[in-house]
Amino acid sequence: MTTVAPKRKLRVATTSLAGCFGCHMSLLDIDERLVDLLDHIELDSSPLTDIKSPGMCDLGIIEGGLCNAENVHVLRHMRERCRVLVALGACAITGGLPAQRNHLDIRDCLQTVYMTGVGVHRGFIPNDPELPLPLDKVHPLHDVVKVDYFLPGCPPPAEAIWQLLTDLVAGRTPQLGHGLIHYD
Amino acid sequence: MKRGLSEVLAGNAYDPTRLVQILRGMMELEGYISPSVITEIAAALDLPRSAVEGVAGFYSFFETEPRGRYRVHFSDNITDELQGSVELRQRLLDAFHLELGEVSRDGRLSVKLTSCTGMCDQGPAMLVNGRPIARLTPARIGAICSLIRGGSPVDQWPENLFTVDTHLERADRLLSTPIPPGAAIDAALARGAAETLAVVRRSELRGRGGAGFGTGQKWTACAAAPGPDRYVVCNADEGEPGTFKDRVLLMHHADALIEGMTVAGLAIGARKGFIYLRAEYPFLKPTLEATLAARRAAGLLGKDIRGQRGFDFDVDLHMGAGAYVCGEETALLESLEGRRGIPRNRPPYPVTHGYLGRPTVVNNVETLIATAQIALFGDEWFRTLGTPRSAGTRVLSVSGDVARPGIYEYPFGVTVSQVLADAGAERTQAVQVSGPSGTLLARKEFGRRIAFEDVPSAGAFMVFDESRDMVRVVDNFARFFAHESCGFCTPCRVGTTLVKQMMGHLVAGQGSRRHLKDLARVSKVMKQTSQCGLGGTAGNPILDGLEKFEPAFYGRLPSLEVRPVFDLDASLAPAREATGRDDAGAHLDPERG
Amino acid sequence: MMPPTPTAAPVPRPTFQLDDHQVPFTPGQTVIQAALAAGIYIPHLCHHPDFAPHGSCKVCTCRINGRMATSCTFPAAEGLQVESEAPEVQALRRDLVQFLFTEGNHFCPSCEQSGDCKLQAVAYDLGLLTGHYNPLFPDRPVDASHSDVLLDTNRCILCELCVRASATMDGKSIFALSGRGITKHLVVNAESGRLGDTILAVTDKAMSVCPVGALIRKRQGFRVPIGQRTYDAAPIREIAVQGAATAPGTGGQTP
Numbered sequence A: 001m002t003t004v005a006p007k008r009k010l011r012v013a014t015t016s017l018a019g020c021f022g023c024h025m026s027l028l029d030i031d032e033r034l035v036d037l038l039d040h041i042e043l044d045s046s047p048l049t050d051i052k053s054p055g056m057c058d059l060g061i062i063e064g065g066l067c068n069a070e071n072v073h074v075l076r077h078m079r080e081r082c083r084v085l086v087a088l089g090a091c092a093i094t095g096g097l098p099a100q101r102n103h104l105d106i107r108d109c110l111q112t113v114y115m116t117g118v119g120v121h122r123g124f125i126p127n128d129p130e131l132p133l134p135l136d137k138v139h140p141l142h143d144v145v146k147v148d149y150f151l152p153g154c155p156p157p158a159e160a161i162w163q164l165l166t167d168l169v170a171g172r173t174p175q176l177g178h179g180l181i182h183y184d
Numbered sequence B: 001m002k003r004g005l006s007e008v009l010a011g012n013a014y015d016p017t018r019l020v021q022i023l024r025g026m027m028e029l030e031g032y033i034s035p036s037v038i039t040e041i042a043a044a045l046d047l048p049r050s051a052v053e054g055v056a057g058f059y060s061f062f063e064t065e066p067r068g069r070y071r072v073h074f075s076d077n078i079t080d081e082l083q084g085s086v087e088l089r090q091r092l093l094d095a096f097h098l099e100l101g102e103v104s105r106d107g108r109l110s111v112k113l114t115s116c117t118g119m120c121d122q123g124p125a126m127l128v129n130g131r132p133i134a135r136l137t138p139a140r141i142g143a144i145c146s147l148i149r150g151g152s153p154v155d156q157w158p159e160n161l162f163t164v165d166t167h168l169e170r171a172d173r174l175l176s177t178p179i180p181p182g183a184a185i186d187a188a189l190a191r192g193a194a195e196t197l198a199v200v201r202r203s204e205l206r207g208r209g210g211a212g213f214g215t216g217q218k219w220t221a222c223a224a225a226p227g228p229d230r231y232v233v234c235n236a237d238e239g240e241p242g243t244f245k246d247r248v249l250l251m252h253h254a255d256a257l258i259e260g261m262t263v264a265g266l267a268i269g270a271r272k273g274f275i276y277l278r279a280e281y282p283f284l285k286p287t288l289e290a291t292l293a294a295r296r297a298a299g300l301l302g303k304d305i306r307g308q309r310g311f312d313f314d315v316d317l318h319m320g321a322g323a324y325v326c327g328e329e330t331a332l333l334e335s336l337e338g339r340r341g342i343p344r345n346r347p348p349y350p351v352t353h354g355y356l357g358r359p360t361v362v363n364n365v366e367t368l369i370a371t372a373q374i375a376l377f378g379d380e381w382f383r384t385l386g387t388p389r390s391a392g393t394r395v396l397s398v399s400g401d402v403a404r405p406g407i408y409e410y411p412f413g414v415t416v417s418q419v420l421a422d423a424g425a426e427r428t429q430a431v432q433v434s435g436p437s438g439t440l441l442a443r444k445e446f447g448r449r450i451a452f453e454d455v456p457s458a459g460a461f462m463v464f465d466e467s468r469d470m471v472r473v474v475d476n477f478a479r480f481f482a483h484e485s486c487g488f489c490t491p492c493r494v495g496t497t498l499v500k501q502m503m504g505h506l507v508a509g510q511g512s513r514r515h516l517k518d519l520a521r522v523s524k525v526m527k528q529t530s531q532c533g534l535g536g537t538a539g540n541p542i543l544d545g546l547e548k549f550e551p552a553f554y555g556r557l558p559s560l561e562v563r564p565v566f567d568l569d570a571s572l573a574p575a576r577e578a579t580g581r582d583d584a585g586a587h588l589d590p591e592r593g
Numbered sequence C: 001m002m003p004p005t006p007t008a009a010p011v012p013r014p015t016f017q018l019d020d021h022q023v024p025f026t027p028g029q030t031v032i033q034a035a036l037a038a039g040i041y042i043p044h045l046c047h048h049p050d051f052a053p054h055g056s057c058k059v060c061t062c063r064i065n066g067r068m069a070t071s072c073t074f075p076a077a078e079g080l081q082v083e084s085e086a087p088e089v090q091a092l093r094r095d096l097v098q099f100l101f102t103e104g105n106h107f108c109p110s111c112e113q114s115g116d117c118k119l120q121a122v123a124y125d126l127g128l129l130t131g132h133y134n135p136l137f138p139d140r141p142v143d144a145s146h147s148d149v150l151l152d153t154n155r156c157i158l159c160e161l162c163v164r165a166s167a168t169m170d171g172k173s174i175f176a177l178s179g180r181g182i183t184k185h186l187v188v189n190a191e192s193g194r195l196g197d198t199i200l201a202v203t204d205k206a207m208s209v210c211p212v213g214a215l216i217r218k219r220q221g222f223r224v225p226i227g228q229r230t231y232d233a234a235p236i237r238e239i240a241v242q243g244a245a246t247a248p249g250t251g252g253q254t255p
């Protein structure tokens, strides 16, 4: 039996920007190994916890790209609080499916959705200051902040997330072999 | 059929290799090449329509959508920029309430940028419907605005607007040794082809167009290549920004050039030659055509030249249509055959598989003039000037921050500081030798020599004094390469655009250290993997700039943090407009979250 | 009577060095043809065994006798020293493939070609996790006018395989390139600019050569589920040289 003196646990924050939570579901798909993982990491703010805003963290994991002003605020906040930032999944890395609106004029999008779309009657474009305004284009994270690691996939396979996290916990540069790198 | 098209086609003998000339003809008639004209040309020449569309879409002076009746192209070279072209351009745009790239609502005017027009010694310059106007001033722009408003056709504008000056500041042997028409041909005929090849080889003349390949070796290889027909091609594309010496040579030494081409024809056994003249020099066309006609009349071109039985040689003039890459010899040949100017895979080389797949020599204007002199005066005479590995002289185009821009001819081996002193340069910070694709020299290197064994030069010599921002200079070059990449290969097609984008971030204060690293990285990928010299050299100004003017680049970084590569607040503007919001939450601080 | 042909003594084939292998070749072959025939993979995108060398994608770049060159255009020759897996060579390839991702709009999760796509498979082979550069997000058209074919130029990597196939094998010249530099783009042989107005047939050779998801057959969408496709089963490195050992010297077959 080896008893290694327990190292300080890594503090990890996760968040979803313009994503679908699929990457987070894939994270949960690590299944029972999550228990092992929790020996090494401690979750800070995350959709999986109730903490709303990250403290100082070792690792930040972000799913989803940048679609609106709030996404930008959250990303910058994460960048400030996390020593290492991981872009998790296609949307965080490329903008993903939301970025397929990039060839459209956002004004037309808003018009269509709120005013002229099928089934919309007496519509108006909401102007509540509580609502974040959309950016004219959807961007990947690295268009705005420094990103340390990228893990592609839609979502990334649980196995790949496991590999990434165990590598990071062990202080290794993450390495993914065939079958773990997927863009779909 | 479209009005005038059949005349244009007939004037070009329905020859598909003249497709670029045919499309030029339609541009002159119509101001653009419409989809139906493309269909008609394709049918008449028996080419796939898609191929004709591809050619029409390749050259920057071809328009496939209606443009203004007056089509203005401002020269975007750095020397024009130094001489105030940006403000002058804005004046013209403001006068017609236009944005760059737009067509005015009445269809009168459209304004675009173009790469260097070869008027660096008399900039800023523009082209109006293809005709250059140099020495632009606010007054000249005002006059041009009135002419455009008045609606008179460009060929009725005052001729003095279109005059192109020659600033010959220093002549050495090439520029001051006239050749009586026919004398070099006679000398070559007396020697015979084999001995003429030997003399050119012994002269150690190296190509003046850039690569510096031995002209004698090139001719000898071509003469030895099997095949029924051979061709001589004069590369008068002169696209390298900062170069205008071929313009002056063509204007004042056309006879010697054609003499040199004829000597080449004799030496390699060619019966046909081409001059490929860049589109920006249409004013040289009459001079060249007149010289060709005079030489035909004098028995210096055509059949049985100088009475020599079977020595037939003639020269055709082809015009380019706005593509720097067509100066690259294999892209030039593609263009000469009526296609997109895409560099070919090599081997095989043009000396064995050139024009129409036949053995071909391609030489620069200055090279060919030198061969005429060598044929007449001999190889020893030629070798008496220059350095051990660079025989003869070099004609430099000097521009930028100097008191006397113009043409300077020196024996090879002249130091950079000598040229600077002669041209009246003061407080010089940098010299870009040989154009954007060449070498950027900083002050401590001004003792270096212009020669193949030290700083090779295709003729450009652009000077920047201490008041100039070298990051902007490099940014200008980055835009040039992105504009001129032919797009054939991945590294240059994407790399030049990434470099342009990153330089744009730097200039806009959105740069970060990552960009400096990536600029170097992309430049190296282009250098190592590109198909031709354009991509191969597109990284030079970046790498030179980062190495020699590093503080200027670092000075452009707002902080050491990664910065957003787009304007965050501006990216909310369309949504602000759609919602009518302007509260604090409707903005993003570029500095802080 | 014809004299009997003397049985020629087997002449040893000439070879060149490729990383740790001695690769035999038939004169006239390019470096990549000989390598693939010998079962050695060199990443490539615009090379296809049925067509003349093109040399535009540059992904097959190797260090040949000390200089970077495209192995798909380089004639094989006795004694060449070819380095394909050297770290610097692989690094260049990674950048080139990243350039291609950065240049287009590649949203693999919604692409019908995902899993069968060579660009994607080569990127997997090179271990790419990201396009690295800031994406250009170009505005490119989708043409759905043809009854059987969808042309989505967002994913076109400009390899000209369809151009070459249509011109040389189908005799139709349906495709060509126009524009230049970063604005270079595919055009089709119709004044309307619409694929539906051309004589393209879904059975044309041009329809079977696109390495990416730019030329897509309609009504075939997602027949094979994501995750069970060509390069899910095995890496391109293995698939591209399958059959090479049984038919040496036939030139590389790529699926």
Ligand SMILES: Cc1cc2nc3c(=O)[nH]c(=O)nc-3n(C[C@H](O)[C@H](O)[C@H](O)COP(=O)(O)O)c2cc1C
Pocket: B206, B207, B208, B209, B210, B211, B212, B213, B215, B235, B236, B237, B238, B239, B240, B324, B325, B326, B327, B328, B329, B330, B362, B363, B364, B365, B367, B368, B532, B533, B534
């Ligand atoms: C992008 C590019 C542009 C070039 N432009 C020119 C040009 O405008 N004029 C020229 O003479 N050579 C130009 N060259 C060099 C030609 O390819 C070729 O080497 C030259 O015409 C040969 O003539 P020379 O041996 O007399 O120099 C260019 C090369 C490249 C790669």
Ligand code: SF4
Pocket: B325, B342, B343, B484, B485, B486, B487, B488, B489, B490, B492, B493, B530, B531, B532, B533, B534, B535, B536
């Ligand atoms: S290097 Fe540039 S100009 Fe040359 S072939 Fe490639 S894309 Fe074209």
Ligand code: SF4
Pocket: A183, C105, C106, C107, C108, C109, C111, C112, C113, C114, C115, C117, C118, C119, C120, C155, C212, C213, C214
């Ligand atoms: S073409 Fe290939 S790389 Fe592009 S989106 Fe489709 S699967 Fe992905």
Ligand code: SF4
Pocket: C155, C156, C157, C158, C159, C160, C161, C162, C163, C186, C209, C210, C211, C212, C214, C215
């Ligand atoms: S459509 Fe496909 S085959 Fe044609 S050029 Fe684009 S990527 Fe190549």
Ligand code: FES
Pocket: C043, C044, C045, C046, C047, C054, C055, C056, C057, C058, C059, C060, C061, C070, C071, C072, C073
């Ligand atoms: S495969 Fe060789 S350049 Fe594309």
